[in-house]
Amino acid sequence: MPHILLLSSDAEVYRSILESANLPDLIIEKEPTQACEIIFGAPSSIRKVLNDLPNVHWVQSMWAGVEPLLEPSLRKNYILTNARGVFGQLMSEYILGYLLAHERQIFQLRQMQKEKVWFDFDTGTLRGKTLGLLGVGSIGAEVARTAKFFGMNVRGYTKESEASSEVDKYYHGNDLLEFARGLDYLVSILPNTAETKKIVDGKVLGVLPPHALFINVGRGSAVDEPALLAALGQHKIAGAILDVFEQEPLPEGHPFWEAPHLTMTFHTSAPSLPEDIARVFIENYQLYVEGKPLKYVVDFERGY
Amino acid sequence: MPHILLLSSDAEVYRSILESANLPDLIIEKEPTQACEIIFGAPSSIRKVLNDLPNVHWVQSMWAGVEPLLEPSLRKNYILTNARGVFGQLMSEYILGYLLAHERQIFQLRQMQKEKVWFDFDTGTLRGKTLGLLGVGSIGAEVARTAKFFGMNVRGYTKESEASSEVDKYYHGNDLLEFARGLDYLVSILPNTAETKKIVDGKVLGVLPPHALFINVGRGSAVDEPALLAALGQHKIAGAILDVFEQEPLPEGHPFWEAPHLTMTFHTSAPSLPEDIARVFIENYQLYVEGKPLKYVVDFERGY
Numbered sequence: 001m002p003h004i005l006l007l008s009s010d011a012e013v014y015r016s017i018l019e020s021a022n023l024p025d026l027i028i029e030k031e032p033t034q035a036c037e038i039i040f041g042a043p044s045s046i047r048k049v050l051n052d053l054p055n056v057h058w059v060q061s062m063w064a065g066v067e068p069l070l071e072p073s074l075r076k077n078y079i080l081t082n083a084r085g086v087f088g089q090l091m092s093e094y095i096l097g098y099l100l101a102h103e104r105q106i107f108q109l110r111q112m113q114k115e116k117v118w119f120d121f122d123t124g125t126l127r128g129k130t131l132g133l134l135g136v137g138s139i140g141a142e143v144a145r146t147a148k149f150f151g152m153n154v155r156g157y158t159k160e161s162e163a164s165s166e167v168d169k170y171y172h173g174n175d176l177l178e179f180a181r182g183l184d185y186l187v188s189i190l191p192n193t194a195e196t197k198k199i200v201d202g203k204v205l206g207v208l209p210p211h212a213l214f215i216n217v218g219r220g221s222a223v224d225e226p227a228l229l230a231a232l233g234q235h236k237i238a239g240a241i242l243d244v245f246e247q248e249p250l251p252e253g254h255p256f257w258e259a260p261h262l263t264m265t266f267h268t269s270a271p272s273l274p275e276d277i278a279r280v281f282i283e284n285y286q287l288y289v290e291g292k293p294l295k296y297v298v299d300f301e302r303g304y
Numbered sequence: 305m306p307h308i309l310l311l312s313s314d315a316e317v318y319r320s321i322l323e324s325a326n327l328p329d330l331i332i333e334k335e336p337t338q339a340c341e342i343i344f345g346a347p348s349s350i351r352k353v354l355n356d357l358p359n360v361h362w363v364q365s366m367w368a369g370v371e372p373l374l375e376p377s378l379r380k381n382y383i384l385t386n387a388r389g390v391f392g393q394l395m396s397e398y399i400l401g402y403l404l405a406h407e408r409q410i411f412q413l414r415q416m417q418k419e420k421v422w423f424d425f426d427t428g429t430l431r432g433k434t435l436g437l438l439g440v441g442s443i444g445a446e447v448a449r450t451a452k453f454f455g456m457n458v459r460g461y462t463k464e465s466e467a468s469s470e471v472d473k474y475y476h477g478n479d480l481l482e483f484a485r486g487l488d489y490l491v492s493i494l495p496n497t498a499e500t501k502k503i504v505d506g507k508v509l510g511v512l513p514p515h516a517l518f519i520n521v522g523r524g525s526a527v528d529e530p531a532l533l534a535a536l537g538q539h540k541i542a543g544a545i546l547d548v549f550e551q552e553p554l555p556e557g558h559p560f561w562e563a564p565h566l567t568m569t570f571h572t573s574a575p576s577l578p579e580d581i582a583r584v585f586i587e588n589y590q591l592y593v594e595g596k597p598l599k600y601v602v603d604f605e606r607g608y
């Protein structure tokens with residue numbers, strides 16, 4: 001009878017999803033007890049109790065990022081799994097939403113309405129545009145599939161993988177500028193690693209056409225922030241949509257707050273929806289009780 | 305040697321597309337002459353010259369809507385074809401753009417940025433939502449296909465057709481309220497006919513849930529405007545996105561300009577892109593010179 005500790009501000013929502021899933025022999029605890037063998041929760045809450053619960057063998061994170069559990073003082077002698085495979089559609093929706101806001105001039109039309117001016121002009125389309133993906137993992141593959149659905153051309157820049165067949169052309173290593181040249185939309189989905197640091201720099205931004213849009217939904221560290229500010233200020237690109245930043249929340253007084261043609265969205269691109277995250281847990285729980293290897297195991301050394 | 309009269313503010317763009325298509329024996333006229341046998345143009349311009357050109361046998365409308373050519377005083381003894389099959393993706397982009405702006409709270413996030421407040425909250429998703437299509441022709445079918453791509457459930461209300469297999473459930477006739485009940489998104493793509501007049505009335509709006517969004521990309525005549533204003537003012541629905549109106553441009557002083565939760569977009573949902581519309585003409589012209597039946601023939605009685 002595994003005891004599971006549920007740690008989330010949405011604990012009641014999760015409890016009701018888990019209860020209706022009729023998982024075998026599961027006992028759900030709201031408070032930490034020594035009987036707890038499993039934790040399913042937000043890393044920021046888990047880190048506070050982890051060292052006091054020696055019987056916990058498995059932790060399922062509700063987030064993709066598990067940085068709080070990587071702290072040196074925390075024990076690592078358990079299986080940590082994260083939330084993966086559930087953010088592809090959410091990221092695609094976000095990216096599509098902002099590409100469409102751009103092409104269909106959603107903000108400009110709203111301004112017209114405010115000014116009570118009937119404005120009769122033609123808006124653009126996604127069809128035939130070229131989108132470049134920096135990073136093509138499971139999220140990038142889903143974004144590529146969505147872009148193809150809308151008739152776009154898709155380029156992908158990766159370390160080596162060419163896993164998604166929806167990408168029309170792959171680029172690697174020194175081909176970064178060739179990859180970026182002439183793109184209508186540049187989208188970064190890169191994680192924070194030594195190799196991705198400031199990869200979107202003045203050179204990359206310099207080969208984009210003036211009508212290009214840059215979207216960052218990966219990690220803020222992939223962007224050379226002063227170079228982006230310069231590109232926006234000098235109209236070298238049409239705009240940037242930033243969901244992530246080198247420092248979050250973005251500090252008061254950071255020039256991004258008032259930069260022209262810069263839209264920021266406060267790390268909302270892929271919310272952890274309980275029905276999605278619970279599905280990951282349920283799948284892993286079934287593997288756990290059957291004694292099988294779990295999915296999405298985090299490598300403490302790599303950090304993801 | 306058919307003489308064709310080209311009537312459009314984009315006449316030069318169309319001329320260049322038609323000339324590069326090397327159509328057999330085509331003579332393009334910019335001004336009405338008695339030699340004209342074909343008109344390719346905007347209905348609002350065609351109606352002014354049609355009765356003076358008795359040799360015109362065929363009119364290809366650049367628009368989907370042909371209301372100006374249905375006026376009782378105009379002759380109807382010719383073949384009228386409209387632009388069809390080209391607006392599906394554009395309409396889908398528009399609808400998706402506004403559904404995503406709604407779910408992902410694009411306007412609210414922009415407001416946060418203006419106020420320089422880092423706002424940490426979860427946004428919604430399209431997946432699992434139910435979209436109801438009022439009218440399922442070629443545009444509706446494409447919208448349904450897009451909605452299914454994003455994991456939505458799709459209901460369709462039609463006179464009798466059940467042509468799109470992407471619609472999960474069809475409704476007809478007296479089933480209108482059953483169709484509308486509980487929809488997350490109600491989208492009207494209906495043309496202006498006697499049967500569609502004010503079909504979106506207080507009863508239909510009354511069975512939508514308070515979080516529902518109504519989008520009208522068909523014709524303004526399908527909406528009971530005072531009933532919609534009341535529903536928005538009383539928070540019976542969350543919002544309306546209106547691309548079309550009973551009177552366009554919307555008159556000064558019309559209450560829609562300042563209605564709460566109402567977004568208007570000035571009939572921009574499906575721009576007639578010359579490359580698309582010219583393709584329709586070229587296809588029909590080839591049928592015409594071969595003496596074959598044309599595509600997209602308008603039934604003057606039905607009005608579409």
